[in-house]
Amino acid sequence: MSFPRIVAPFNFHSSSAFVPRTNVGLGYEFQNRTKQYTLHNFNAYFGYNWKENARKEHELKVIDITLVAPQRVTEEFRLKSDSIPSLKRIIEKQLIFGPTYSYTYTNTMLPIKNTIYYKGSVDLAGNIAGLVSGANVKEGKQKEIFNIPFSQYAKMEHDIRFYHKMGEKSSFASRFIAGIAYPFGNSEYVPFSRQFFVGGSNSIRAIRARTLGPGSFDPRNTTDRYLYDQSGDVKLELNAEYRGNIYKFLNGAVFMDAGNIWLLHDDPTRPGGKFSKDFLSEIAVGAGVGLRLDFSILILRLDLAIPLRVPYYEKGDRWTFSKIDFGERTWRKNNLMLNIAIGYPF
Secondary structure, X not given: OEEOOOOOOOXXXXXXXXXXXXXXXXXXXXXXXXXXXXXXXXXXXXEEEEEOOOOEEEEEEEEEEEEXXXXXXXXXXXXXXXXXXXXXXXXXXXXXXXXXXXXXEEOOOOOOXXXXXXXXXXXXXXXXXXXXXXXXXXXXXXXXXXXXXXXXXXXXXXXXEEEEEEEOOEEEEXXXXXXXXXXXXXXXXXXXXXXXXXXXXXXXXXXXXXXXXXXXXXHHHOOOOOOOOOOEOEEEEEEEEEEEEEEOXXXXXXXXXXXXXXXXXXXXXXXXXXXXXXXXXXXXEEEEEEEEEEOOOOEEEEEEEXXXXXXXXXXXXXXXXXXXXXXOHHHHHHHOEEEEEEOOOO
């Protein structure tokens, strides 16, 4: 629900050209991992949205509450999670609450050649509750609400995009994302649902969604018969794409993606995952070509990508140019990644 005014016990002044809004939301998400677990995710928030002008926008959620409750965890997954802490955290009850704030600046609506988009966000969970209760998990003073340890962390993310119009039907687009999430007080780890992930149709397209990282961790060393989501506390990502028209509603693209995620603390079950001074050597790189069917009200996107640099290969052998072999069936199966999505990736 969105009200066209600020509902608060104080006066609020904004530009008369833009109506400030008070937003109240309730949400529910159900996730079912066959033969693994199911998760119930409940969310409620109250906050405000206002604009300084056509380019600058603010969004403040005074309170944003999330409750994650697991159900029907299989015995196989439970046994596996007993030996892998990162898996166990997926099926733990999570209570997250606190304020969030985001600031957006954009001039992409202007008829000029070079435009930019920037969005910065801050998420401060459990800080007041942690301060008042004296919570300190490292000293054995973890506090609970409704028998659930509440999460306490600080998270910041920046999303910067640059667009250059090269012609009437061609352009260059790029994006840089940097984020970090730091747990403290009542939490030893950032909750799984608020960590960073990479890979997939809107990220590094040469990598399956949520399967890259952290760092140089090699998923081939695991004996699991299924791959689980890889998450991290630090994220760096860079994307670049040339877009041009082929014929009428058919557009084409050539792109390159790079990035990875890392952990702030060592995890014995994921060696090489901690962020270090060697982080640049652990950047994954992928490239590819795409087709976009632009029907004005709907854009259907198909991107075909291959990995050019794999961070879990041995140092000095992480670039894969010498391994590319389109004529070999096994190589195509393991390296050609087709992404089908709606809309542009950025």
